[in-house]
Amino acid sequence: MxxxxxxxxxxxxxxxxxxxxxxAHAPAWLKELRAGAIGKFSELGFxxxxxxxxxxxxxxxxxxxxxxxxxxxxxxxxxxxxxxxxIIGGASKSLLVFVNGYFSNTLSNLTSLPKEVVAGSLAESxxxxxxxxxxxxxxxxxxxxxxxxxxNTAFIHDGAFIYIPKGCxxxxxxxxxxxxxxxxxxxxxxxxxxxxxxxxxxxATFVESYIALSEDVYFSNVVTEMFVEKExxxxxxxxxxxxxxxxxxxxxxxxxxxHSRFTAFSLALGASIARNDINITINGEQCETMLDxxxxxxxxxxxxxxxxxxxxxxxxxxxxIFKGIxxxxxxxxxxxxxxxxxEAQKTDSKQTNKNLLLSDKAIVDTKPQLEIFADDVKCxxxxxxxxxxxASLFYVKSRGIGEEAARALLTVGFxxxxxxxxxxxxxxxxxxxxxxxxxxxxxxxxxxPEIVHSDPKMI
Amino acid sequence: xxxxHRLSTTDHGLRTKNRAxxxxxxxxxxxxxxxxxxxxxxxxxxxxxxxxxxVNAGEVHAVMGPNxxxxxxxxxxxxxxxxxxxxxxxxxxDGKDLxxxxxxxxxxxxxxxxxxxxxxxxxxxxxxxxxxxxNEIRRHKGLEPLDxxxxxxxxxxxxxxxxxxxxxxxxxxxxxFSGGEKKRNEILQMAVLEPRLAILDETDSGLDIDALKVVxxxxxxxxxxxxxxxxxxxxxxxxNYIVPDFVHVLVNGRIVKSGGKELALELxxxxxxxLKEEAESVAR
Numbered sequence: 001m002x003x004x005x006x007x008x009x010x011x012x013x014x015x016x017x018x019x020x021x022x023x024a025h026a027p028a029w030l031k032e033l034r035a036g037a038i039g040k041f042s043e044l045g046f047x048x049x050x051x052x053x054x055x056x057x058x059x060x061x062x063x064x065x066x067x068x069x070x071x072x073x074x075x076x077x078x079x080x081x082x083x084x085x086x087i088i089g090g091a092s093k094s095l096l097v098f099v100n101g102y103f104s105n106t107l108s109n110l111t112s113l114p115k116e117v118v119a120g121s122l123a124e125s126x127x128x129x130x131x132x133x134x135x136x137x138x139x140x141x142x143x144x145x146x147x148x149x150x151x152n153t154a155f156i157h158d159g160a161f162i163y164i165p166k167g168c169x170x171x172x173x174x175x176x177x178x179x180x181x182x183x184x185x186x187x188x189x190x191x192x193x194x195x196x197x198x199x200x201x202x203x204a205t206f207v208e209s210y211i212a213l214s215e216d217v218y219f220s221n222v223v224t225e226m227f228v229e230k231e232x233x234x235x236x237x238x239x240x241x242x243x244x245x246x247x248x249x250x251x252x253x254x255x256x257x258x259h260s261r262f263t264a265f266s267l268a269l270g271a272s273i274a275r276n277d278i279n280i281t282i283n284g285e286q287c288e289t290m291l292d293x294x295x296x297x298x299x300x301x302x303x304x305x306x307x308x309x310x311x312x313x314x315x316x317x318x319x320x321i322f323k324g325i326x327x328x329x330x331x332x333x334x335x336x337x338x339x340x341x342x343e344a345q346k347t348d349s350k351q352t353n354k355n356l357l358l359s360d361k362a363i364v365d366t367k368p369q370l371e372i373f374a375d376d377v378k379c380x381x382x383x384x385x386x387x388x389x390x391a392s393l394f395y396v397k398s399r400g401i402g403e404e405a406a407r408a409l410l411t412v413g414f415x416x417x418x419x420x421x422x423x424x425x426x427x428x429x430x431x432x433x434x435x436x437x438x439x440x441x442x443x444x445x446x447x448x449p450e451i452v453h454s455d456p457k458m459i
Numbered sequence: 460x461x462x463x464h465r466l467s468t469t470d471h472g473l474r475t476k477n478r479a480x481x482x483x484x485x486x487x488x489x490x491x492x493x494x495x496x497x498x499x500x501x502x503x504x505x506x507x508x509x510x511x512x513x514v515n516a517g518e519v520h521a522v523m524g525p526n527x528x529x530x531x532x533x534x535x536x537x538x539x540x541x542x543x544x545x546x547x548x549x550x551x552x553d554g555k556d557l558x559x560x561x562x563x564x565x566x567x568x569x570x571x572x573x574x575x576x577x578x579x580x581x582x583x584x585x586x587x588x589x590x591x592x593x594n595e596i597r598r599h600k601g602l603e604p605l606d607x608x609x610x611x612x613x614x615x616x617x618x619x620x621x622x623x624x625x626x627x628x629x630x631x632x633x634x635x636f637s638g639g640e641k642k643r644n645e646i647l648q649m650a651v652l653e654p655r656l657a658i659l660d661e662t663d664s665g666l667d668i669d670a671l672k673v674v675x676x677x678x679x680x681x682x683x684x685x686x687x688x689x690x691x692x693x694x695x696x697x698x699n700y701i702v703p704d705f706v707h708v709l710v711n712g713r714i715v716k717s718g719g720k721e722l723a724l725e726l727x728x729x730x731x732x733x734l735k736e737e738a739e740s741v742a743r
Contacts, residue, residue: 390541395578398538399592399648400566400599409583409591416582416631449587454635 007063008045012038014069015154023157029134030126030156037143037153044147053145056333056365057275057304062247067219069155070100070188076181078213080107086177086211088430094174096120096160099181101190101220103158112172118163119174122193125161133161136195136227141253146277149251152191152223159193159222162206166199166229173205173237173427180246182216189219197227198234200257205235205424210250212243212270219247230257230284235264235423237431242270244301251277258284258313265422266293266322267431268303269438279308282316289318292421294435297330297362298442304333311344314374318348323418324355325411326362327443336381337369344374351381356388356414358443388414408444415439416451428453489515491656491687492537492557496548499536506532508712509548514656517684521698521723522691524709525731530691531575533709534660537689538572539565552656566592567599569686571654573645575661580632585644586614588632589651596652617650621677639670646677657681658689663697675700695727710738 015038023034046063047054078099084090093112096119097104103121110119118129126133143150160176178192198204210220220242228234242248248271256262268274280289295303309318324332334353355364368381388410396406415435422428432451440448492514499507506529514520524530536543537550539562550557557565580588594604605613611628618625621643633641642662649657659678663671678688678701690701698706698720706722707714710731715738716722726734 392578392580394538394540394562395574396580396588397562398566398572398574399588399652400563400595401591402563402595403561405591405595406563409580409588413581413583413631420581449583451582452584452629452631453582454631 008042010066012042018069018155027130033138034154034156037150040143041147041150041154047147057302059273062273065187067187067189070190072102075099075102076183078179078181082213083179086209088173088175088207088426092175094172097177098192099179100188101158101192114168116165116168120161121158122161122195123158133195136197140255146251148221148249149223152193152221155191156193162196164198164202164204167201170204173207173424176208178210180212180218182214187217189221192222194224198229198232200229201231203233207237207427209239210248211241212246215243215245217245222250224252226254228256228260228262231259233261237265237422237427240268240270240274244270244272246271248274254280256280256282256287259286261288263290268295273302275304277306281310282312285313285315287316290421291320292418293322294415294418295332296325296438297332298328299330301330306335308337311340311347314343314345316347320351321418322353325443326355326364327358329361331363334366335369340372340374340377342373345376347374347377349379353383355385357385405446408446408448411439411444412448412451420453491516491553493551498547499532500544500546501542506712510714514687516687519688519703521703521706522689522709523706523726528709529712530709531660534572534658534691537658538562538570567596569655571649571652571657573649573659573662575664577633577641577645579634581634583632584629585632586628589648593651617647620650620680621647622673623647638665642666642674646674650681655686660691663692671697672700695723698723708734710735
């Protein structure tokens, strides 16, 4: 069911301009990929609330804005001092910075990465690493059901390309920082495309941050594809802190090979409308998959998480915990789909979505969706929407602490339970600080402590 | 030793053990808690069916009883647990209506409940939590709040009292604590907040003898002539270490017998059955 042809037309026009200019030098396979994708998008159009996957998320406001592809020319000047506070630890030597979707050589710093690691701009890597990129790019992305991912694929140009070779263990987190800055055009859309391959027995932590330097209207349509090879260990953290006038649609596709561990954490604070699709296909046995997240919505925000864990093989475990703090007139959506295929015996899967609904006008929509085709499995799921636990409130108050401060402390407790699952300590501290700041600004009226954690939970 | 000094020691001994008559003035000064005909419900079911109890400063009262008798309910009603509804009777604490106060007001007035099942508060350190509580209590008393440094000094001192490792200072409240550690943490909180009336709700449940001794030791060190303790317990064992001045037996929501510490030993020998039967026949 397509949206008004006029809205699609704008993007098609933009595509033709893109095809004839910047995209003209691409290898044939890439041109073909893009052409196929724009065709798919044209066919599908923008989703409407009549479709099950978009039932609670109306993106009509997004379609009405005349977004134009962010231009590489006249990119605004961003200084290192503008972005220091967004970097884990203040400074990093394993950092890729993008401005409006384009890689910035001057702001990036990759000097601490082991020399065998390949990390850089996707646009610049297509030449040298074309075969590897071609082999992986858009292999498993279900374009037929993801119009925004199709749109991003049509405009594939730049983003991060990272390859961690076999056996290589990267100690410091690799940060991908996507900054959006207002341009003369004012309503730009960027299409960051990230491709990350972690080789057999390798290990790395990635942090993907989406931030704005000012409160403008723009649209980030991002796709990250990740390949977690056999026996590797990957920790992934996404921080979405876009302008609250902006739109963010992110699709993540993860392919997990046998005996590997994949842990993802999503912190969603920004955007007017944000939609995160996280799809993980478990392709081998003895895998561990952890998918956790926290969203805090206020004012008129809408933040939607749609996750999909596909257990195709036996003897794997997955755990999913998403928590939300929903205030004001905001809205949160969570849809957690888990497939356990017929062959996936001995699957152990847990899914939980807990929401703190803190105002009369806020709305929470939560839907677990389990489809189990194997008969020897352990699958549990639960969803709650409510207020703070009365017994816990009583305990805090019985120590002399008043109502407001008691609620504030327990709200911190509610949020910090999920960040416990972030393994890298500096990354966890960075995320905790963002949470405290947001709670202080929008949710509570009293002073808050720095979040502390027990020893990191072992899987 | 001078005569006068010896006399006063003996006098004190007489007062607490034999309940010698006092003058009205001292009675009024010492009386901390007066529970009169207290009836309380939970989910519509009546648990407390008319409790009468008076606690004076400097006293240790034990409340014992079989499971389901209402011991924990009594403790929680005194602290102000929201699930319980008082349907009849009243409680006067320091001359004020206790039931009219919110849980935080009661705490600020010096009431402390050591929970049977202490609650975990992830993300918030023991240190921050206790400092917040103590400063609220201080504010209520018109005292200046303590800053982080001043508080840390006090906390470290108090931790020695319950033999708690300093590493617990920065751990989230009760998170991952063993049963014994949680109970010790309750006594640590009591040591920091310095309540006038402390109610220990089955503090001994789930503790081995060594943990029990540490907890009891902590409680004993905190005893003063101007505070009081109500120890709620099922077993007599704890009372070997926290020696009560008075023992009350609660059966089916009522105090059916009161006595000195020998009553606890009697119960240990004979169990609650006799008293339960007596209570049932009275009810009929």
